[in-house]
Amino acid sequence: MIPVKFDYVAPTSVEEALAALGEHGDDAKIMAGGQSLLPVLRMRLNAPEVVIDLGGIDALRGVRDEGDAIVVGAMTTHHEVRDHPLVREHALLVAKAAADVADAQIRHRGTFGGALAHADPAGDLGAPALALGAQFVIAGTDGTRTVEASDFFVGLFETAIGDDEILTEVRIPKHTGWGAHYEKFVRVAHQWPIVAVAATVRGSIDEARVGLTNMGPTPLRARATEAALAGVSATEDGVRAAADLAAEGTDPPSDLNGAADYRRHLARVLTRRAVLEAAGAQAWS
Amino acid sequence: MTKIHLTVDGAAVSDDVEPRMLLVQYLREKLGKTGTVIGCDTSNCGACTVHLDGTSVKSCNVLAVQADGRSVTTIEGLADTVEGELHPVQEAFRECHGLQCGFCTPGMIMQAVDLLAENPHPTEEEVRLGMEGNLCRCTGYHNIVKSVLHAAEGGARA
Ligand SMILES: Cc1cc2nc3c(=O)[nH]c(=O)nc-3n(C[C@H](O)[C@H](O)[C@H](O)COP(=O)(O)OP(=O)(O)OC[C@H]3O[C@@H](n4cnc5c(N)ncnc54)[C@H](O)[C@@H]3O)c2cc1C
Ligand code: FES
Ligand code: FES
Numbered sequence: 001m002i003p004v005k006f007d008y009v010a011p012t013s014v015e016e017a018l019a020a021l022g023e024h025g026d027d028a029k030i031m032a033g034g035q036s037l038l039p040v041l042r043m044r045l046n047a048p049e050v051v052i053d054l055g056g057i058d059a060l061r062g063v064r065d066e067g068d069a070i071v072v073g074a075m076t077t078h079h080e081v082r083d084h085p086l087v088r089e090h091a092l093l094v095a096k097a098a099a100d101v102a103d104a105q106i107r108h109r110g111t112f113g114g115a116l117a118h119a120d121p122a123g124d125l126g127a128p129a130l131a132l133g134a135q136f137v138i139a140g141t142d143g144t145r146t147v148e149a150s151d152f153f154v155g156l157f158e159t160a161i162g163d164d165e166i167l168t169e170v171r172i173p174k175h176t177g178w179g180a181h182y183e184k185f186v187r188v189a190h191q192w193p194i195v196a197v198a199a200t201v202r203g204s205i206d207e208a209r210v211g212l213t214n215m216g217p218t219p220l221r222a223r224a225t226e227a228a229l230a231g232v233s234a235t236e237d238g239v240r241a242a243a244d245l246a247a248e249g250t251d252p253p254s255d256l257n258g259a260a261d262y263r264r265h266l267a268r269v270l271t272r273r274a275v276l277e278a279a280g281a282q283a284w285s
Numbered sequence: 286m287t288k289i290h291l292t293v294d295g296a297a298v299s300d301d302v303e304p305r306m307l308l309v310q311y312l313r314e315k316l317g318k319t320g321t322v323i324g325c326d327t328s329n330c331g332a333c334t335v336h337l338d339g340t341s342v343k344s345c346n347v348l349a350v351q352a353d354g355r356s357v358t359t360i361e362g363l364a365d366t367v368e369g370e371l372h373p374v375q376e377a378f379r380e381c382h383g384l385q386c387g388f389c390t391p392g393m394i395m396q397a398v399d400l401l402a403e404n405p406h407p408t409e410e411e412v413r414l415g416m417e418g419n420l421c422r423c424t425g426y427h428n429i430v431k432s433v434l435h436a437a438e439g440g441a442r443a
Pocket of ligand 3: 383384385386387388389390420421422423424
């Protein structure tokens, strides 16, 4: 229940946070909302000597319009992401997935950047970020670099963020007017998905993007499904054949919640549902 | 030790705390506010729910140092906001038998108040979804949902 003792640093700028990270190296851990980190510390699965809290860095919070993309600050909470007019207008898929993360209390604290940096294979925000071709802005002492979503997720709980770096913001190319739906399959309320599908479509259906959650160590794009959806009609029969390709090239885990072949079955069924829902859902409701 | 200054249930407090001290521990062990309870080890049950700057959080999953400079409202400070009477949501839980053993109740009420502040006229489904982070071993949830809907009918707000 109680974490091992640690020192606490509360920087007010990214530069200060990077300096603290540089000073303490491997002994330090970044804290965003703490909603995944604190459970880990309380179970004593990790025991950093220093915790660097990003909570006081106002520059990391909020969403802004940058022409062909919206930019979401790493410390923007799930609650803020869900409700933000720019996110709802230009990246509806992200707003819908954020609404489905955990429960209200955790959405008030947990952050967009924290969830993506944590890279839990069952996390709800990776698949939408991947499907929309998000770009991750990562700051280090030598400056910032931008990493494509396809290179950001490296493995189980592993991303392209280096030990001495901080994720500062995520650029999401605008998908204005695209219908979107996040279909999450859970065993009990407010929990991690066994499998989930993030679908967004232009027209009905001209173009589609489909991301898969928990179908492997990282979020995945269902590329075969995306290709097969272009030009089909948004009906049960029109979508079925494309959705049946959703599990191609995936490597889902087998665990207490379901065997790998059961997850493949879920991916196909949930993809069909998500795409059909998305085709009829161009706005927040 | 880190020095923190915050407002708890309307009163200014300041203390030296270990950074690892959880907000729920601070409330219970330092301030004696045992109305906020601990029901699990995994941040699943919601029994420890309080408001931090007006929105609900699980106080077992927040460090006391993260509340520095902020305002916390616990179940013990809720009624004070309406002149010494029970808060309308507390009243609704009493009226509708929204509890049995009562262990989950402080968290249920704090989350219900948050829910009604955001959505004053929820449907039954919206209540069930909005309360998904709060677990109850006794009631089967039926009367809890009824209590929240009853409070909404009476126009209860934060
Ligand atoms: C009961 C419960 C249920 C949950 N259910 C779900 C769910 O259904 N779906 C879901 O997606 N999530 C779920 N979560 C997790 C939640 O979404 C967290 O908010 C999220 O995973 C982590 O966000 P955070 O801001 O709290 O990050 P933290 O916990 O503070 O950090 C997580 C990790 O990321 C690192 N990190 C954080 N920010 C940065 C940054 N800017 N740069 C570099 N590294 C960084 C930290 O060092 C740490 O290792 C649940 C959590 C709980 C406790
Ligand atoms: S004690 Fe905080 S969620 Fe259970
Ligand atoms: S009334 Fe007993 S846990 Fe809810």
